[in-house]
Amino acid sequence: MRKIGIFVCHCGLNIAGTIDVQRVVEEIKKYPGVAFAADYKYMCSDPGQALIRQAIADYGLDGIVVAACSPAMHEVTFRKAARAAGVNPYLTEIANIREQISWVHQTQPEEATRKAIETIATIVEKVRYDEALVPFSLPVVKRALVIGGGIAGMTTALHIADAGYPVVLVEREAQLGGKMRQLSGLYLNFDAAPDLLETKIAAVMQHPNIQVLTNAEVVELGGYVGNFTVKISSRFQVPGYKLQVPGSEIAQSGINPQPETLQPETLQPETPQPETFTFDIGAIVVATGFDLLPKSELGEYGGGRPPDVIDGLQFERMLAEGEIRRPSDGAVPKEVVWVQCAGSRDPELHMPYCSKICCMYVAKQAMAYKQRVPDGQAYVFYIDIRSQGKGYEEFVQRAMTEYDVLYLRGKVARVFEEDGRVVVYGVDTLSGKAVEVQADLVVLATAVVPSAGARDLAQRLRVSTDEYGFFSEAHPKLRPVESLTAGIFLAGAAQFPKDIPETVAQASGAAAKVLGLFAQREMVQEPTIAFVDEELCAGCGLCVAACPYEARVMHPWKPIAVVQTALCQGCGACVVACPNKASSLRNLSTEQLLTMMEPVL
Amino acid sequence: MRVKLSAMRVRNDLVRRIEELSGQDLLACYQCGKCSAGCPAAFAMDLLPSQVIRLVQLGLVEEVLNAKTPWFCAACQTCYARCPKGVDLSRIMEAIREIALQERGDYLVIEEIPAEELAEFPQLAFIGGFRKYTA
Numbered sequence: 001m002r003k004i005g006i007f008v009c010h011c012g013l014n015i016a017g018t019i020d021v022q023r024v025v026e027e028i029k030k031y032p033g034v035a036f037a038a039d040y041k042y043m044c045s046d047p048g049q050a051l052i053r054q055a056i057a058d059y060g061l062d063g064i065v066v067a068a069c070s071p072a073m074h075e076v077t078f079r080k081a082a083r084a085a086g087v088n089p090y091l092t093e094i095a096n097i098r099e100q101i102s103w104v105h106q107t108q109p110e111e112a113t114r115k116a117i118e119t120i121a122t123i124v125e126k127v128r129y130d131e132a133l134v135p136f137s138l139p140v141v142k143r144a145l146v147i148g149g150g151i152a153g154m155t156t157a158l159h160i161a162d163a164g165y166p167v168v169l170v171e172r173e174a175q176l177g178g179k180m181r182q183l184s185g186l187y188l189n190f191d192a193a194p195d196l197l198e199t200k201i202a203a204v205m206q207h208p209n210i211q212v213l214t215n216a217e218v219v220e221l222g223g224y225v226g227n228f229t230v231k232i233s234s235r236f237q238v239p240g241y242k243l244q245v246p247g248s249e250i251a252q253s254g255i256n257p258q259p260e261t262l263q264p265e266t267l268q269p270e271t272p273q274p275e276t277f278t279f280d281i282g283a284i285v286v287a288t289g290f291d292l293l294p295k296s297e298l299g300e301y302g303g304g305r306p307p308d309v310i311d312g313l314q315f316e317r318m319l320a321e322g323e324i325r326r327p328s329d330g331a332v333p334k335e336v337v338w339v340q341c342a343g344s345r346d347p348e349l350h351m352p353y354c355s356k357i358c359c360m361y362v363a364k365q366a367m368a369y370k371q372r373v374p375d376g377q378a379y380v381f382y383i384d385i386r387s388q389g390k391g392y393e394e395f396v397q398r399a400m401t402e403y404d405v406l407y408l409r410g411k412v413a414r415v416f417e418e419d420g421r422v423v424v425y426g427v428d429t430l431s432g433k434a435v436e437v438q439a440d441l442v443v444l445a446t447a448v449v450p451s452a453g454a455r456d457l458a459q460r461l462r463v464s465t466d467e468y469g470f471f472s473e474a475h476p477k478l479r480p481v482e483s484l485t486a487g488i489f490l491a492g493a494a495q496f497p498k499d500i501p502e503t504v505a506q507a508s509g510a511a512a513k514v515l516g517l518f519a520q521r522e523m524v525q526e527p528t529i530a531f532v533d534e535e536l537c538a539g540c541g542l543c544v545a546a547c548p549y550e551a552r553v554m555h556p557w558k559p560i561a562v563v564q565t566a567l568c569q570g571c572g573a574c575v576v577a578c579p580n581k582a583s584s585l586r587n588l589s590t591e592q593l594l595t596m597m598e599p600v601l
Numbered sequence: 602m603r604v605k606l607s608a609m610r611v612r613n614d615l616v617r618r619i620e621e622l623s624g625q626d627l628l629a630c631y632q633c634g635k636c637s638a639g640c641p642a643a644f645a646m647d648l649l650p651s652q653v654i655r656l657v658q659l660g661l662v663e664e665v666l667n668a669k670t671p672w673f674c675a676a677c678q679t680c681y682a683r684c685p686k687g688v689d690l691s692r693i694m695e696a697i698r699e700i701a702l703q704e705r706g707d708y709l710v711i712e713e714i715p716a717e718e719l720a721e722f723p724q725l726a727f728i729g730g731f732r733k734y735t736a
Contacts, residue, residue, distance in 0.1 A: 335608060377608035401629045406611055406658070409632070425603065430632045431655045436603040 002091075002128050003035035005061040006120060007052055009043035009068035011098055016041075018102040020113045024067070027117045033128055035059050044074045049081040056085035063127040064092040067120050070099045088132035090528065090587055095123040121599035129592045133527035138566055140226040141282040142518045145170065147218055147457070150178020151500055152492025152507045153287035154200050159511030161209035165518050168279055169204065170232055171214045172453075176201045178289050179493075184319035186500060187364040188391050194320070219276065221284075221461050224566045225487025226523045228281040233274045283487050283514040286461065286471055287507065288454055290493035293343040293350065293447040301342060301415040301444055308333075308422050309415055309442045311342075312361060319368050326441045328420075333376065333440030336369055337424045338362045339412045340382040343447035351447040351468065356497040358445035359386045363399040365443065370403040378405040379437055381412045381426045389501065408435065415442055448497035462549075463488050471495050481509040489513050528586050529568035530575065534560050536582035546577035606659065615662035615700065622696035629686045630654045636680035636690050646670040650680055650690055657693070666704065671697040676727065 006028050010016035021039045029037045036059045040048045043066060055061060064087055066078045071094040079089035097116045105112035142165050146157045149171030157167045175181065183193035204210055216234035223229045292311055295304035302309045307327040318324050326333045340358050343350035359382065366378040380399075385407070387393040399405045410427035417423070424437045450469035458465045463483040464472045471490050474482040481489050491507040492498065498506065517523075530551075532543075539559030544552045551567035552574055554560075561574075561583075574583040581590060620627055630651075637649035648656070648670040656665050665671065674694040681689040711719070 375608075377611060379606065397629075397631065400631065401626055404612075404628055406606075406628070407631075408606075428655075428659060431652060431659060431661070433659065433661070434603045435606050435659075437606045 002033060002063045003059065003061050004033050004063040004065060004124055004127055005052070005055050005059060006034055006037040006124070007043050007048075007055075007064070007066045007068075008037070008039040008097075008120075009048070009066065010039060010041045011069060011102075012041065015068070015098050015102045018106050018109050018112050019097060019116045020109065023113055024116050024120065028120050028124075031121055031124055033063075033124060035061060043068050044077055049077070052078065052081050053085040056082065056087055062087060062091060063124075063130065065095055065120060065123045065127055066092070067095040067097045067116065067123075070094070070096050090133040091127060091130050093123050093127050093130070095120045118600045122596040125595045125599060126587075126592055129589070129595065130587045133586060135527050136525040136565055137522040138226055138525060140517065140520055140523055141228070141280045142166075143168065143279065143281055144514050144518075145218075145228070145230055145279065145281040145284045146287060147284065148178065148287035148289055148451075148492070148494065149173070149176040149204075149212070149214065150287060150289045150492065151180045151197070151200065152289065152494070152503045153178070153285070154204050155504050155507035156285045156287060156491050156511045156514075157210050158200070158203055158207065159508055160514050160518075161207045163511075163515050163518075165209065165515070167210045168230075168232070168281070169210055169212045170216045170218060171212065172217055174215055176204060176212065176214065179313070180500065182313050182320075183316050185364070185368060187360050188395050190364070190368070213277070218457065218460060223281075225485075226282050226517065227566065228284060228487065230279045230281045230284070232277050232279065234277065235274045283489065283517050284461065285489045285491050285507075285510045285514060286457070286463070286483070286494050287491040287510075288451045288457060288471075288494040290448045290497060291451050293449050295444060295446060297350065298343055298444065298446070300413065301339065301442075302417070302422075306415070306417045306422055306442075308417075308440065309444060311444050311446045312358065312365070315365050315443045316361075319365065319372075324369060324372050324441075331440065332373060334373070335377050335437060335439045336366075336379070336441045336443065337412075337422075337437050337439040338366060338378070338380045338443045338445060339415070339424070340380065340445045341411060342444040344445075345383065346447075351449065353468070353497075354386060355445070355448040356386070357448060357499045359396065360389070360392055360499060362443075362445050363387075363396045363405070366405040367399050367403045370405065378403070379424075379439075380405055380407045381410060381424075382407060383409065383411055389499075410435075415444075448493065451494065454494065461485070461488060481506055481513055487517065525566060526570070528588070529565060529570045530563050530572070530583055530585050532561050532563060533582045533584065534558075536580045537561055538580050538582070540579065542577045542579065543574035543583050546573045548573060604659070604661065610660040611658075613660050613662065615666075616657060616660055618700060619657055619662065619693060619696045622699055623689070623692040625688055625690075625693050627654065627658055627688075627693070630658065630688050631686060633685060635683050635685065639679055639683055641677060641679060642673045642675055645673050650674070650694075653697070654688070654690060654693060657697075662697075662700075665697055666701050670694075671701065676724075 008021050008024050010021055025037045025039050028034055036055050040051055042048050064082045075094050079092045082092040083089045101112050101116050144160045144167045146153045146167055146169045149169055157169045161167045177197050180193055180197050186193050213232055213234045216232050218230060219233045220231035292313060295311055340362055344355040362380055366380055369378055385396055387396045400407060408426060408428045410429045412424055412426045414425040422439045422442045424439055427434050455465055455469045463485045466472050471483060471494050473480045473495055474484050483490055489510040491510040492503040537560040541554060543561050549567050549569050551564045552561055555562050570585055572585055575585055632651060632655055634651045637643055637651040640650050648668045653665050653670055671694045676691040678691050681691055
């Protein structure tokens, strides 16, 4: 018979303000199997944990129930404390009496107290039948895959490679550089994007630890964190280079060769046929960047038809090439209108979110225009100016004061051609005037959208995207560079629109997460996963279809299903699917669940 | 009625004169509205002080010249003391008053006043405040 100790936390007044903690302790002491019960102001504090360790020693407890906050908060804390006193961590469970009881029943203290007692009793029943489990350990392949060769991907790849680990960098286009390749001078200092980029590209191409595959795409992903198997299809090699692909042999041989430096003497003609390489990969960084919403989506702004209505990237090309000439007749435009939020912040028709980069690059473009055409007039239509960054607000104000850019507060309603000019119907809500500009050139700051194919890639990688197709982070505040899939990290505009400084910061964060993973000799996996009772399994295969993590496969020759332990997340879908009750979860068996029901019935 | 904006209008002669007379950078104003929020005379004005500067930014000086607001400005400089961009709006108001008088004529010719009498005069903005009743 297991000797179970109950530890009821007050959480200051969070719990004790509603629940009669003393009564809970008195009542639960009488419950069968409970050898000890106590309460304390803050059980997660050092004295609280000491209380648990002392009680384990004094009463020989071999099962612990901590009635406190959500297990998401302190399950790890209390399991550590119990383990320090010699109790297997998987024999320590949390009864959540804060989020699920005291916080939601503040006006019913009597019922809350009763519910707390019953809830603790159910967890006592769980602990009674819990098994002492040991976590699995798995090896880690210390090679990273970076998908996307823009500034985000290159930054991540360089950090990981500099730390001494091999990196495979996959780029869909023929050249590295991504969207930054199309840019001119960057805010805040008008640094020339091509110069910054060439330095990065050279560093990547010459790095002995980085293998670059251009014109390449990830076609298949198998495995799990630390042990992914990735198939990459490369249509042809980087012009000028025939790359060594040592990783592709590793997949078959299992030997870790040293990554090789790119040798110019290994130049070979481009091969038009796609080649598929297989790599063993420990961690993946997704850095697939963004696209702009096509102008054709914006019917009210000409639907992409007027030649002198261009988007921000087209204007960047003009700036990069030096001369500002409008596409229709090559004339230097004297009146130029920028339209911000073209398709952004528009939940009815287009994208509801703020594309974030436009306020800044529009200010930069208007300034760059005035530098080249000093007698020109620049107009910017905006709904809000969002200049959040070091020196950003000052930069926008320079556009207004030093470059005389006229900012007009209002969303443009219509853009159309008339007599060789582009007419803009807008408004200035600050003065309450509807305004009209006969422009020579109109630049639409079109919405930033996920890179084409991002959703398909997300499916192949089994990572989630948001409703727009941006890759979802694991937690918006605390885990912003991780995806919800272990071992897959995010960098740059693939996750959400961001500018170069932010992209580089996130890319560095992603590299740090990868290096953190690679610093481990082996990985620890939770043992609370599914298992199959071979005696009961009929080999029907329903669980294989039900498993969302591809963790269930049929045995190679026996008519039974087997669990791929490293892939199993313990969700329980197989348990529900199994008609024979052969599938079960460790420490959450069907029998356990049924006994847990009894105290509340 | 849609107002047609153009380089010609935005930087017209009257705008340049207001800038010159006031010594203020009109485009420095980012229309936060703090001047209007704190102006002790705003209750009597037909245009808010911030609207005056906005109309000038757009080159719509005629509207400002026809408004009562510049004449209700007492040049107390509460707006200037509080302006986050350091725009001295009372100087802009004075410039507008001066232009209004120059454009539409004034019964008083300052040059004809003897220097010793002129020295006894209160400051120009103060006088300007009274001239709204005579101009």
